[in-house]
Amino acid sequence: MSLRNFFRxxxxxxxxxxxxxxxxxxxxxxxxxEGVMMRAxxxxxxxxxxADGGIVTTAKPLARMSELYPIYRLPIFRGIGTLxxxxxxxxxxxxxxxxxxxxxxxxxxxKQVDKEPAKWAMxxxxxxxLAFFIFMYKFVPLYAVTKLxxxxxxxxxxxxxxxxxxxxxxxxxxxxxxxxxxxxxMRRVWEYHGAEHKVVxxxxxxxxxxxxxxxRFTTFHPRCxxxxxxxxxxxxxxxxxxxxxxxxxxxxxxxxxxLPLIVGLSYELIRYAAxxxxxxxxxxxxxxxxxxxxxxxxxxxxxxxxxIRALEGAMALEKSQGGQLVIA
Numbered sequence: 001m002s003l004r005n006f007f008r009x010x011x012x013x014x015x016x017x018x019x020x021x022x023x024x025x026x027x028x029x030x031x032x033x034e035g036v037m038m039r040a041x042x043x044x045x046x047x048x049x050x051a052d053g054g055i056v057t058t059a060k061p062l063a064r065m066s067e068l069y070p071i072y073r074l075p076i077f078r079g080i081g082t083l084x085x086x087x088x089x090x091x092x093x094x095x096x097x098x099x100x101x102x103x104x105x106x107x108x109x110x111k112q113v114d115k116e117p118a119k120w121a122m123x124x125x126x127x128x129x130l131a132f133f134i135f136m137y138k139f140v141p142l143y144a145v146t147k148l149x150x151x152x153x154x155x156x157x158x159x160x161x162x163x164x165x166x167x168x169x170x171x172x173x174x175x176x177x178x179x180x181x182x183x184x185x186m187r188r189v190w191e192y193h194g195a196e197h198k199v200v201x202x203x204x205x206x207x208x209x210x211x212x213x214x215x216r217f218t219t220f221h222p223r224c225x226x227x228x229x230x231x232x233x234x235x236x237x238x239x240x241x242x243x244x245x246x247x248x249x250x251x252x253x254x255x256x257x258x259l260p261l262i263v264g265l266s267y268e269l270i271r272y273a274a275x276x277x278x279x280x281x282x283x284x285x286x287x288x289x290x291x292x293x294x295x296x297x298x299x300x301x302x303x304x305x306x307x308i309r310a311l312e313g314a315m316a317l318e319k320s321q322g323g324q325l326v327i328a
Contacts, residue, residue, distance in 0.1 A: 027203055028223060029310065030090050031193035032097035038196070038310035039089065042321050045313030046093045047306045051104040055306060058096055059313040061321060062089070079267025080260050087129070136176070137233070138255045141168040146248050158241055166237035173233065174291075181294050194219035195299035195307040197292075203311060211304045219296035222273055226295045227288025231266040239265075 029038040035048030035055075045059035065072040065081035072081030145165045149155040155164055180186050201217035202209050236255075239262055243254050299307075 027200055027311070027314070029196040029200060029307070030086075030093060030225075031189050031196055032093045033101050034188065034192070034306075035097050035100075036192050036196045036199075036307040036310045037089070037093035038199075038307065038314045040314045040318040043314050043317035044089060044093075045310045045317065046096050047310035047313065048097045048100045049302065049306050050100060055309050056100055057309060057313050059317045061317065075268055076261065076264030079264040079271075082267060083263055134256060134259075136172055137169050138259075139252060140172060141165045142248065142252055142255065144168055162237055162240045165240065166233060169233050169236070170230070173229065177291065177294050187297060190295055190297040191299045191303050192306070194296040195303040196310075197221040197224065197296055198299065198304060199307040199311055209308055209311060211301050211308065214304045214308065215301070219298060220289045220292045222289065223270060224288065224292055224295070226291045228266060228270050230288040230291060231269055232262055235262050235266050235269070 027038065027040055029036055031037075032046060032048065034050075035046060037044060037046045039045075039062060041064055042062055043059060044062050045057055047055050047057045049055055065085050066078060069081065072078050142165060145155060145161055145168060148164065149161060155161050181190070195214075197219045198214040198217045199209060200221060202214040205213075205217070207213050239258055240255065243251065243258075245251050245254055
């Protein structure tokens, strides 16, 4: 694998939470390298455009977390289970698209591109983005504000400390998005991300899903992972104000321990706002939609066609299993 391909995959893996969208009972998806993954409640399909213009796909059944483990039917817990499954599925979809990219370059693709990845490989793929997230958005802001509080005593107060911590976290996130957006290879990902959103909107509208119809819709979707990440950071600022610890290590460990709770709360907020798009909570999630001006770009017709192929593959498999699709 070339160094360029390595960084493409690494950058894409680190952006998985921002590219994910959807929930268990809804149609949603994710952009991958030169393609789109679409999921239905019990199935998913990845469609990737090859260099010669052809489209290759892989479709598989998908068990819902709430069916496997009843605890994930409960509020808060369902967000944790959904995010875990979305990350796991995102890694599998990324591995498939990376294999197609390597084959296009005349290099041997991994032998398990269309098979279930080894458990150790899947664990490593999930741990690395999580470690990056904890370091960049938990350790770095906390360390920076701790140092600043020695210089500026006003930051020693719990409210001021956590406000500064949150603002630094959001600044890092925005800076990272900007730097990634400057990379030409990632623009293609943003365009496929936009194609995924347009096709999901097309499906949710009840109109026939076609390239022409899909292109009429916006690329900004309330269930996008970009909105989710921003909500996570805002919710974190509130939750951290109730942490009674003062030591650096105690604060860091408590932030890590509270991550599942924050994920669950953020998921519930996004879920509620997506169903009530004119409400107050929808207004609170609006900044996430604004950020999609960076993480989504208008796709061309060929990219929209790939997203439609992925949706058709997921829906065909869903229908063969007797699944019921629910429109948000």
